[in-house]
Amino acid sequence: MTLESIRKVAIVGGTHGNELTGVALVKKFERFPELIRRESLEVLALLANPRAIAENRRYIDRDLNRCFAVHELSDPGLTGYEEKRAKEIKAILHPTHGSGVDFIIDLHSTTASMGMTIIPSNEDAFNLQLAAYLQQQDPSAQICLGDRQDSSRLRSLSRLGCTVEVGPVAQGVLDARIVERTEVIVHKILDYLDARNRGRSLAGSSSVTVYQTLKAIDFPRDPSGEIDAMVHERLKDYEPLNFGDPLFISFSGETFFYREQATVHPVFVNEAAYREKRIAMIFSERKKIVL
């Protein structure tokens, strides 16, 4: 566990403009700032992609949550809407003069039936301790680790923080239950950070089970490149996929089976926005990390 204090926190919503849960919560926090006030913290609420939000689209020119790699943020040749907005967001969260945010909470939703998923910014012990604490508070929550090499996400702007990813909910829809569940987690995070700053330790775990993402899996395609199958109805987010289990079913009724020896756990199954990225699901490996 790192010892420095966490003084500035950003709560970000609408990184994807049609994921309304985060948009609604950030607007709520802007209107009722007392909700996110904590004694030892300065908390900023930020709508990341205003134009995409206004148009109820994931993005205008390019997925904003793939625009934060360091070399892209410093490339003046990148002038698409999201490319410029990523630089603005970096300047807001980490201004040249003054202190930057220590912790980022980026609020997302998914059409996958993933329930509450915490995606720590990285495997920093602090991030994992917090994730373990959140799982204690919401036992059905899962913890998912992204690709270690990938620094293109908004959450990468700070070493500490996480993405909160909740589903299933359709793009462009506010589901009151999902909004409430997300808000509860935001408050748990702020309470944890505040308690820690004030020397109080909230309950922790000695180990945590996480899902480490391994690789993206595309849909089967016909010779012309068109998607030719659906995810098989027996396949579920976070459930083990073993050799011989059904994976896809084609429109001609042919079942595609999983044929690798290693058991994996699919996540982001049928995330609508991943179709254009040629991703039907992401395989992950379940593993235990000692804290």
Add this chain to the structure above:
Amino acid sequence: MTLESIRKVAIVGGTHGNELTGVALVKKFERFPELIRRESLEVLALLANPRAIAENRRYIDRDLNRCFAVHELSDPGLTGYEEKRAKEIKAILHPTHGSGVDFIIDLHSTTASMGMTIIPSNEDAFNLQLAAYLQQQDPSAQICLGDRQDSSRLRSLSRLGCTVEVGPVAQGVLDARIVERTEVIVHKILDYLDARNRGRSLAGSSSVTVYQTLKAIDFPRDPSGEIDAMVHERLKDYEPLNFGDPLFISFSGETFFYREQATVHPVFVNEAAYREKRIAMIFSERKKIVL
């Protein structure tokens, strides 16, 4: 029950380009036409909005399923993509020379948790008899009647037919269970039409319970016109809404209650595409029709 035969049937998918269930089924039927072959029927499968399908959007210029009013189809001044496409579809389904289709099955999906809903083209006894038969076959299916004055829907191109509306499924997602359930209903419809043409009567009912739509309900809005509340989590599609029941919950935590005396049954609750139409849900009246 009308006595004339039904000889030509159109199965339409992709009237809304991001409702993939119908798109996938029509593509499947185009590839395996034997699936929709019936002895006494000529069955045509049609993708209604190819450009919107290619772009995974509901529509390009204007909602295609609001473009079929007779005065619009004959208005040469309407030249948007969907306005022109509506005229093309009319020419395909009802050519100037040759016979038109007698029955239209228009396949849709919704982000609302409505399950299987049959929306007859109108209250023609034939349409209602068929809907009652489908409900016997799939007892959780519901029957919903649209506005009698509204002839803007694709299904309005024929007196006989129905929309098949299944949910919940996010836009841009294929859910194998929902695709299968929709396909089963298509086959039941074709079997029914074929049996009737051949003088065999499939089981029928003497009455049917339907949900007659009454009016669209907008979200509560703040003085600037922005949506200020979510549908209350206790409100459910097809369940009775009585005086005093919760209707919306605002972001400041205020509950809005239903304050009319008449019990209504909301449908299309949280349909994503209706947000821009200023519709949070549609109230319907449950009623029994003697056949």
